[in-house]
Amino acid sequence: MKKKKYVIVTPSFTLHSGGIIVLNKLCHILNEIGEEAYIAHLKTDNSEIFNTNPNYNTPIASNEIMEEDPIVVYPEIVCGNPLNAKHVVRWILNKPGVMGGDGIFGDDDMIFYFSEYFAPINESINILRIVEMHDDLFEDYGYKREGSCFAVHKGNRNNIINDLHDPRDEITDISPRQELVEIFNRKEIFYCYDSISFVSVVAVLCGCTSVVIPDDKVNKEKWLKTRPYGIAFGLDDIDRAKQTMHKIRPWLEQINNNSIIHLKKFINITQSKVMKATNNKSLN
Numbered sequence: 001m002k003k004k005k006y007v008i009v010t011p012s013f014t015l016h017s018g019g020i021i022v023l024n025k026l027c028h029i030l031n032e033i034g035e036e037a038y039i040a041h042l043k044t045d046n047s048e049i050f051n052t053n054p055n056y057n058t059p060i061a062s063n064e065i066m067e068e069d070p071i072v073v074y075p076e077i078v079c080g081n082p083l084n085a086k087h088v089v090r091w092i093l094n095k096p097g098v099m100g101g102d103g104i105f106g107d108d109d110m111i112f113y114f115s116e117y118f119a120p121i122n123e124s125i126n127i128l129r130i131v132e133m134h135d136d137l138f139e140d141y142g143y144k145r146e147g148s149c150f151a152v153h154k155g156n157r158n159n160i161i162n163d164l165h166d167p168r169d170e171i172t173d174i175s176p177r178q179e180l181v182e183i184f185n186r187k188e189i190f191y192c193y194d195s196i197s198f199v200s201v202v203a204v205l206c207g208c209t210s211v212v213i214p215d216d217k218v219n220k221e222k223w224l225k226t227r228p229y230g231i232a233f234g235l236d237d238i239d240r241a242k243q244t245m246h247k248i249r250p251w252l253e254q255i256n257n258n259s260i261i262h263l264k265k266f267i268n269i270t271q272s273k274v275m276k277a278t279n280n281k282s283l284n
Helices: 018-032 178-186 199-205 220-226 235-243 245-283
Strands: 006-010 037-041 071-075 087-092 110-113 148-151 189-192 209-212 231-233
Touching (some): 006 018, 018 071, 071 245, 087 245, 209 235, 220 231
Parallel strands (some): 071 087, 209 231
């Protein structure tokens, strides 16, 4: 049986969203390793514009591709099955409902989690973790540092501790760019109110002390499994974070290497399940 193609459903490409970046990179890597993958537009507003990343190999799925019953990958923000796909993967990039979605999936949907952090506790799960490190951009220039900065991003603004930082030092654009590198190279401390944002990792790569200010919904033990080095979980964890900052780049490199392992497992699981379902249908 010929292998199925993949269609990854994604909003228009932007560097402002880590989730959108990895959705597009999933398509890119699948094509780079010899699979056949496409992207399909998930409209999140009334705009007809659909941007793609020119540095990624992400062709757009045509009607002909959809007629071939591809394996369709939906992020957790998608409710239902708008493409009426026969073979559905749910890629959980955040807890359903935080950015969208209702967490209601079909019985035959294949579930993959970006991180154990988003999965039920003590449940056997499939991990698909794809990262875009931008490691050629983020580095420590050795500048003199002073003061602090902060970002709320997807966090709760009600948790802001005004005594920690000047309101004028809020970072509202966390997209990977040279300006962000300069900020993190000049500031001593970065406070992040979004406990899972990759920007807290970026700050460490630039030599900045990075502190996540958690809310009462975040489980520290579970969080530390996803951010074991270089980032403080609260103000009383700064010493540990500073002592392990040097470990964060090797840790990221290991995650990047593991991405191919996760991806090959993803391909094996999805293709095998589709083949089994097809064979069972033929027997019936």
